Amino acid sequence: MTDPTEINSVYWNAEKKSWEHKMIQVEEYHGFVECQQCRKPLSHNIKTGGEFKVVYVECRCSRLRSR
Numbered sequence: 591m592t593d594p595t596e597i598n599s600v601y602w603n604a605e606k607k608s609w610e611h612k613m614i615q616v617e618e619y620h621g622f623v624e625c626q627q628c629r630k631p632l633s634h635n636i637k638t639g640g641e642f643k644v645v646y647v648e649c650r651c652s653r654l655r656s657r
């Protein structure tokens with residue numbers, strides 16, 4: 591798998607009280623943590639905007655839960 595150049599991250603919008611998506615540009619990719627249940631990536635360790643961050647994504651079971 592090649593390193594992603596951008597990630598569709600999911601985050602909690604406290605004002606709207608809902609989950610929202612945001613595309614994050616990846617400057618450096620440092621791996622991911624996989625979901626214990628569906629084995630899909632749950633969070634990615636990246637560098638963006640000069641900072642190291644952990645960005646969360648929807649794994650397969652979180653997509654199912656939100657339906």
Ligand SMILES: [Zn+2]
Nearest residue numbers: 625628649651
């Ligand atoms: Zn999962």
